Amino acid sequence: MSSPVASGMIAVIGGVVVAALFFVPFVAVQVRRYGSLTLGRTLVALTVPVYALALVTYTLLPLPSDIVALCIGGGAGVQLRPGQFALDILREQSMSPGLLRNPAVQQFALNVALFLPLGVLVRLLLSRGAVVTLLVGVGASALIELTQVTGVWGLYPCAYRLLDVDDLIANTSGVLVGWLVAPLLAFLRRGDGLAPAAPRALTRRRRLLGMLCDVVIASWVTLVITAIYSAITLTATGLAPAADGAADIIIGLGVAMSFLGTLLWTGRTPGETVVRLRPQNRPSVPGAVVRWSLGIGGYLLLQLLAPDSILDAVFAFITIVGVLFTSNHRGLAYRALEWQIEDDRALRTRSVPLAAGHSD
Known part of the structure; x- marks a missing residue:
């Protein structure tokens, strides 16, 4: 099984378990805060644990199998030059035809896509503006990059993944794109139009x-x-x-x-x-x-x-x-x-x- 598939399965299974754990409190809060439970809000809420685990699995897994050999070589290192991804795209493009098959393009696009749902969730669930969304994106991305470069905060003696400032840029860009497209999904959080204290029909x-x-x-x-x-x-x-x-x-x-x-x-x-x-x-x-x-x-x-x-x-x-x-x-x-x-x-x-x- 490929690591992306394994990471996805871990995220989905773990997310469902977390959702089951908080299912009853979630229903109680939704019914009392909004008056009823809608399918749209349920789907959005279910996305949260699955997406949170997906961020962890896709950014931190797989863990290194031979950390000694990795650390002898100096670890994964750091890349602090903004815009280096553009040079990587040009270099890869000169060696392989087709922009969509360019590994550097794929890597940048994957980072944007991975963080796009975070921007959607911040706007839909928290109703926050672009500035707060930007800060959330920078904070989440920085936390992940620091976790990688510190070897999961000292669990490993050296960094097992590259700390790349371009990843921070791509991740934050994805969050902002998510914030921009979130209004297209606003229908997911619509209620039934009644006040929370109003009685509902028995269905x-x-x-x-x-x-x-x-x-x-x-x-x-x-x-x-x-x-x-x-x-x-x-x-x-x-x-x-x-x-x-x-x-x-x-x-x-x-x-x-x-x-x-x-x-x-x-x-x-x-x-x-x-x-x-x-x-x-x-x-x-x-x-x-x-x-x-x-x-x-x-x-x-x-x-x-x-x-x-x-x-x-x-x-x-x-x-x-x-x-x-x-x-x-x-x-x-x-x-x-x-x-x-x-x-x-x-x-x-x-x-x-x-x-x-x-x-x-």
């Missing part, structure tokens, strides 16, 4: 997004608790913890029951809180238990008690179908209990609690 996408947030929250909480348990076991015994089915069941039950506790305490799941949905009236205790059993609680219990079956997948499929085809997208649990669900920014129209299994 299939919003209901499914809340459910996805519940699943993501449960997964991350389970991973964190399992990691803490493993760290405590390793510290106490000095041995890596073996597979422990009992511990997995206890942790899984604890996570599942925490969702029931949230339903009893707040009347809604964490995912519903993130996307600002709620039942029209606070549910009774039996209703909350049924709601939990036919929702995230049932899904987590099936994953825990029948891990090798497809029951959890079937349950998830039925739940999704229920959201798609029930009235007001109430889904399986709300439909079974004859509850209604609404935007939590809507004014309360009822004050009598709903009893489980009775219509409001």
